[in-house]
Amino acid sequence: MASTFGAAQVLVASNRGPVSYEVREDGSLHAKRGGGGLVSGLSAIGPDAGALWVCSALSDGDREAVRRGVGEDGVRMLDVPADVHADAYNGIANSVLWFVHHMLYQTPLEPVFDAEFRRQWASYEAYNRAFAEALAEEAAEGAVAIVQDYHLTLVPGMLRELRPDLRIGHFSHTPWAPVDYFRMLPDDIAEQVLRGMLGADRLGFLTRRWADAFTACCEALVGGTGGTEIGVHGLGADADFLRKRSHEADVDERMAALRAEIGEGRRTIVRVDRTELSKNIVRGLLAYRRLLTDRPEWRERVVHVAFAYPSRQDLAVYRDYTAEVQRVAESINVEFGTPGWTPVVLHVKDDFARSLAAYRLADVALVNPIRDGMNLVAKEVPVVSDEGCVLVLSREAGAYEELGEDALVVNPYDVSGTARALHEALSVGAGERAERSKRLAAAGTALPPARWFLEQLDALRS
Numbered sequence: 151m152a153s154t155f156g157a158a159q160v161l162v163a164s165n166r167g168p169v170s171y172e173v174r175e176d177g178s179l180h181a182k183r184g185g186g187g188l189v190s191g192l193s194a195i196g197p198d199a200g201a202l203w204v205c206s207a208l209s210d211g212d213r214e215a216v217r218r219g220v221g222e223d224g225v226r227m228l229d230v231p232a233d234v235h236a237d238a239y240n241g242i243a244n245s246v247l248w249f250v251h252h253m254l255y256q257t258p259l260e261p262v263f264d265a266e267f268r269r270q271w272a273s274y275e276a277y278n279r280a281f282a283e284a285l286a287e288e289a290a291e292g293a294v295a296i297v298q299d300y301h302l303t304l305v306p307g308m309l310r311e312l313r314p315d316l317r318i319g320h321f322s323h324t325p326w327a328p329v330d331y332f333r334m335l336p337d338d339i340a341e342q343v344l345r346g347m348l349g350a351d352r353l354g355f356l357t358r359r360w361a362d363a364f365t366a367c368c369e370a371l372v373g374g375t376g377g378t379e380i381g382v383h384g385l386g387a388d389a390d391f392l393r394k395r396s397h398e399a400d401v402d403e404r405m406a407a408l409r410a411e412i413g414e415g416r417r418t419i420v421r422v423d424r425t426e427l428s429k430n431i432v433r434g435l436l437a438y439r440r441l442l443t444d445r446p447e448w449r450e451r452v453v454h455v456a457f458a459y460p461s462r463q464d465l466a467v468y469r470d471y472t473a474e475v476q477r478v479a480e481s482i483n484v485e486f487g488t489p490g491w492t493p494v495v496l497h498v499k500d501d502f503a504r505s506l507a508a509y510r511l512a513d514v515a516l517v518n519p520i521r522d523g524m525n526l527v528a529k530e531v532p533v534v535s536d537e538g539c540v541l542v543l544s545r546e547a548g549a550y551e552e553l554g555e556d557a558l559v560v561n562p563y564d565v566s567g568t569a570r571a572l573h574e575a576l577s578v579g580a581g582e583r584a585e586r587s588k589r590l591a592a593a594g595t596a597l598p599p600a601r602w603f604l605e606q607l608d609a610l611r612s
């Protein structure tokens with residue numbers, strides 16, 4: 151794989167990388183480049199400037215690419231043994247750390263810290279060590295390395311030991327749990343996570359609230375943050391990219407198809423998520439059902455366009471949640487649907503062009519997570535929507551800090567309150583809607599991905 155052996159000036163490490171491979175029927179490898187803030191952020195630097203992305207081989211195609219030595223410039227994929235990766239990614243990162251930071255454990259769904267957990271934790275350590283070693287091998291003297299997210303919390307401390315000359319950062323794309331919740335983790339594990347991260351020179355969070363929660367955990371559990379600097383960088387949407395991409399031909403095609411599904415002259419409430427418990431999709435659907443029950447005047451006049459893309463399907467709790475979303479959507483259609491009107495248009499097959507088409511058609515965007523590091527959908531829809539949209543936004547999304555003033559804010563657990571907010575959102579007049587949407591778009595694009603990344607780089611270098 152593309153490697154710079156000791157020459158990289160800027161390194162990024164993350165579980166999911168910017169590219170993935172698929173083996174075609176004829177045996178050839180097909181590369182697919184992913185989207186997302188980090189990808190566009192790093193492309194502001196690029197391999198010519200000595201930037202290297204260290205990530206994990208996730209698919210069979212990725213592993214085949216590593217075996218064949220195929221790769222892109224500026225990307226090094228680590229082929230960690232599949233069982234080690236499964237323990238670290240499914241077992242620890244997505245079943246334990248994700249659940250702690252999003253506060254998703256609620257009786258009877260409780261964490262189990264048994265021998266199996268300890269075995270998986272050893273894999274999480276090994277997985278983190280593989281990243282630390284690769285970074286140590288690739289980094290030039292005095293280089294900057296920025297490690298991403300809860301999959302890799304131990305990397306900064308490990309890398310510090312291997313390469314004290316580096317400037318090391320870590321960025322969390324998730325919320326951080328409040329101290330009383332965080333210390334649900336076994337004491338030694340909680341301490342290891344905090345000390346691992348504090349191995350960095352600088353830690354980045356998406357909002358002040360998550361940064362403060364992290365600091366509080368350090369004060370309570372390890373006597374403070376020591377010499378580590380803490381910064382807040384509220385990643386914004388990429389306005390230039392979105393405006394251009396959302397007017398390409400494939401998006402127009404999907405708009406026509408969606409319009410046919412929605413029907414003439416109807417309002418649309420749009421949501422786009424990975425199907426994931428923290429996104430609170432089921433309560434969103436229940437709020438829509440309540441709207442149709444309490445405000446029958448909206449029947450036949452509104453459609454809820456819900457895109458719920460499969461995520462982390464190796465885990466039963468995600469699969470069960472996906473099934474529940476489908477069941478509830480279907481039950482609303484059975485209860486209220488008429489021959490000419492399907493109240494919920496649910497799509498589960500990931501399609502970025504269709505997401506943008508839905509954004510363009512949105513009158514109302516529903517973003518109601520239980521907890522969310524930022525939520526970029528909340529920032530993207532106002533930029534893309536043709537007529538401007540009203541945003542119904544959970545106060546527990548990181549985006550609330552920047553968008554709260556111009557959104558209709560909801561408590562994500564309060565289904566009736568969310569139903570009332572949907573009614574209010576649908577009732578906003580065109581002029582006010584356009585005004586609000588413009589302000590949301592401005593606030594949501596204040597820190598585009600490339601600047602978000604460069605800001606951190608500058609802070610680490612100075």
Ligand code: G6P
Nearest residue numbers: 165166244299323324461462523
């Ligand atoms: C969150 C995490 C990212 C992760 C993404 C998708 O946004 O912060 O690190 O890549 O979810 O999840 P996945 O498990 O598919 O990578």
